[in-house]
Amino acid sequence: MNFDGKASQKRQRWLAFNTLLLCGASSIAIAHAQVVNLPVNAGEVSASAIPSTSTALPSQKAILKSGQTEKVLSKAALRNAGAGSNAAQALSLAPGVNASSYSGSAGAKYTISINGIKTGWAGFGGGNVDDGSIMVTFDGVPMNNPGTGLWQSNQIPELSLIKGIGLVYGPGSVANRWYDNIGGAINFVPLEPTAKPSAAIGIGYGSFGTKNLHFDVSSGVHDGWSAIIAGGETKSNSYRTGYGFQNPGDAFAYYAKLKKQFSNGSISFGAYDARAEAYRPLPIPVNPIAGVTVNGYDAAGTPNPGLLYSEKTSGFYGSLPYGLIHKLDLNSTWMAYTRLRLDLTKSLKFTNLLYYRHGNRFHGHNDQYFPTDAFRIEYNNPYSNMVGDKFTFSAKLPYNTVDFGGFFVNNTYNSHNVFYNPLAGTSPTIPSGFRNDFFYQTDLGAFVQDHIALTPRFDITPGLRVVNFQTRYENNGTATYPQANPANDEALLPNAATNFSKVEPNVSANWRAEPWLAIYGNYGFTYRQPPNGGGGGPYQALLASSLKLEKGTSYQIGFKVHGIRAPYLHRFLIGANYYYLLYSNETIPIPVLNQPFELNASGSSVYHGVNIYADDDPINDLHLFTNLSxxxxxxxxxxxxGVSYNGLPVSNIADATFNVGASYRYYFDRMNFVPRLWYQYTGSQYLFSDLTGAPTRTKMPSYGVLNASLRITKFTGSFAPPLKTVSLQIIATNILNNQYNVAEYITAGGYFGAASAGQILGFPGAPRAVFADLSGHF
Structure with missing residues (x-):
């Protein structure tokens, strides 16, 4: 790979070469070691991929045999995210994943990238060409808005009810895709009903006023029936504070499942409800700017005297007074679903997932930094309603397994948004900017996939999927606001419709050169609906006849090692892969200065790189791990x-991520002690310029944080029945208290006026913090 900067290039090549050398040397050294069958945890599956309709996490043995790049984050890994943390903090422990936010309060949203492809939205400027291109599911149920692709990390705000997270890098097999799989997939697997009655309750407390309460109760199995209910709530302030305002947030999530097991299958009914909200502080100038103060501007447009607002003058973690500007950002979701599994014959299985999901977003924004700004007050409350079904038949034949089936998704999305300012003579009914558009979307897919065992150690899996995306757009803005000036409608075009159909071929292969060593690869195509909605997005500002499906062309090649027992290699897991993705036909939203709408750029981008990971227990009770991308x-x-910026780097992507850590288990006097220490590094990123609406070669600094945790579990025995264990977890993040920005961009002056145009705004990362969680298990 060609990296900019000779020093950076040499450092990254040196790091990659030595890690790959270690991987290769280890693989050769253990070639004569004894091969053993490691135990597989109960509830894991032995399929060769993470099924999108599955409630189970794949075993390492299954991952070894897969032709895809996959990763599982276990319950133990999730505990180290901290009390009341949401999904994003946990995902940052996986290779190639970067998570960043504007705030650390409960309910805050994060931007998450996997090998540079993003999901979530934390407001880091424009130019997010790939946002929403990661498929996110909860218990196999899609959470992405099919129209916009958007999913927010604060829709999973309570990790205590999550059993583990499965990640697929790249689009994955055709049998496991939904509609946004260009860059990968994330499946949040919740707790399942247990065989015997059980319960747990816990409380958490920590820095920035964090308070968390969580629980789960399982009924056990009775005449084939079992049930579980779990949930939690969190409240906290942000580390971004100023002038008495602490940018607070809160979140809750509740989940329930009822399951019936019968002789040839099972049926389950699930429900999930979550809501998260937080005040979102503005980005802060990295350097002081003349005229940009903590007191804003007066009605004549003159800066009010005061302390300059920047990381170097008003405080690195500073924010503006509530009376000057505040923005409440809320996301909520609830879903209900049922899953049926049947063994129709000894060689034919059937699975069906039927679901309904409602999603809602709300922005309440009052910006008096410029009191006469026509768009001072924002009321944004879009929603979506989605119903879908996916069915799969799996036929086991003598030398192959054929999976075939399809899915149906129907979604209604309303993009309602209003801007006004009483000082400018506008109001909620006569707004200065508005939209209220409806997008009716139907996504269809049919697939066939054949897993062929050419030899006992060599598998090849060709697959073919046909997809159809239908969208009907209706401009309802002027009908909703008949008194408003029609020129203030963000939607510039009349009603329209599109209908796209494409074929997605895919093939993967896996060769177990040894029972513990697999070499694998995959190649294929996948398509995605160009994301609609938002100010001036497709259909609203682009002719429907000009739209194309976004396309991903990708391949991966790599190796995996697992299942070895040799000196200093116990439960050894190591892997490395090279990936390449061409993302074409991109529709790219670009903010417009002091306007509620956006322009649209077009482009195609290339992503390629290396992922390396390793886990080992060199001696009993000591665990080591590392990830490098x-x-x-x-x-x-x-x-x-009309201006070309071909060849420039894609913005907002770290050129490297790295983490390394160790944990040790020590048992004494019916207590289990597990201290853990880990370091996370995020490389530099290129900035996007809102001023030019284009990528740049300006880079922000890299950063790294050191973290530690201690988990103590006391086995109560007969001392306090029915209490079985009591656990205390203490987590310290960024223990060296480094100051760093998780994201930066070049402003056009929208937040702080013309004086700031061309300057860099930053989003500070969290300072040192400590969290504790006390839980009892019954």
Whole structure:
């Protein structure tokens, strides 16, 4: 790979070469070691991929045999995210994953990237060409809005009810895709009903006023029936504070499942409800800017005297007064679903998932930094209603297994948003900017996939999927606001419709050169609906006849090692892969200065790099792990306003991520002690310029944080029945208290006026923090 900067290039190549050398040397050294069958945890599956309709996490043995790049984050790993943490903090422990936010309060949203492809939205400027291209599911149920692709990490705000997380890098097999799988998939697997009655309750407390309460209760199995209910609530302030305002947030999530097991299968009924909200502080100038103060501007447009607002003058973690500006950002979701599994014959199985999901977003924004700004007050409350079904038949034949089936998704999305300012003579009924558009979308897919065992050690899995995306757009803005000036409608075009159909071929292969060593690869295509909604998005500002499906062309090649027992290699797991993705036909939203709408750029971008990971228990009770990812991305084509920026790097992507850590288990006097220490590094990123609406070669600094935790579990025995164990977990993050920004961009002046145009705004990362959780298990 070609990295910019000779020093950076040498450092990254040296790091990759030595890690790969270690992987290769270890593989050779253990070639004569004794091969053993490691135990597989109960409830894990032995399939060769993470089924999108599955409630189970794949075993390491299954991952070894897969032709895809996969990763599982266990319950033990999730505990180290901290009390009341949401999904994003946990995902950052996986290779190639980067998570960043504007705030650390409960309910805050994060941007998450996997090998540079993003999901979530934390407001880090424009130019997010790939946002929403990661498919996110809860218990196999899609959570992405099919129209926009958007999923927010604060829709999973309570990790105590999550059993583990399965990740697929790249689009994955055709049998496991939904509609946003270009860059990968994340499946949050919740707790399952247990065989015997059980319960747990816990409380958490920590820095920034964090308070958390969580529980789960399982009924055990009675005449084939079992049930579980779990949930939690969190309240906290942000580390971004100022002038008495602490940018607070809160979140809750509740989940329930009822399951019936019968002789040839099972049926389950699940429900999930979550809501999260937090005040979202503005980005802060990295350097002081003349005229940009903590007191804003007066009605004549003159800066009010006061302390300059920047990381170097008003405080690195500072924010503006509540009376000057505040923005409440809320996301909520609830879903209900049922899953049926049947063994129709000894060689034919059937699975069906039927679900309904409602999603809602709300922004309440009052910006008096410029009191006469026509868009001072924002009321944004879009929603979506989705119903879907996916069915799969799996036929086991003498030398192969054929999976075939399809899915149906129907979604209604309303993009309602209003801007006004009483000082400018506008109101909620006569707004200065508005939209209220409806998008009716139907997604269809049919697939067939054949897992062929050419030899006992060599598998090849060709697959074919046909997809159809239908969208009907209706401009309802002027009908909703008949008194408003029609020129203030963000939607510039009349009603329209599109209907796209495409074929997605895919093939993967896995060769177990030894029972413990697999070499694998995959290649294929996948398509995605161009994301609609938002200010000036497709259909609203682009002719429907000009739209194309976004396309991913990708391949991966790598190796995996697992299942070895030799000196200093116990429960050894190591892997490395090279990936390549060409993302074409991109529709790219670009903010417009002091306007509620957006322009649209077009482009195609290339992502390629290396992922390396290793886990080992060199001696009993000592666990070591490391992940390293090196990434390069650039635009083959990027054009906005008739200007070409071909060849520039894709913005907002770390060129490297790295983590390394160790934990040790020590048992004494019916107590289990597990201290853990780990370091996380995030490389530099190229900035996007809102001023030019284009990527740049300006880079922000890299950063790293050191973290530690201690988990103590007391086995109560007969001392306090029915209490079985009591656990205390203490987590310290960024223990060296480094100051760093998780994201930066070049402003056009929208937040702080013309004086700030061309300057860099930053989003500070969290300072040192300590969290504790006390739980009892019955």
């Amino acid at each position: 090196l990434q390069k991305s650039y635009f083959q084509q990027y054009e906005v306003g």
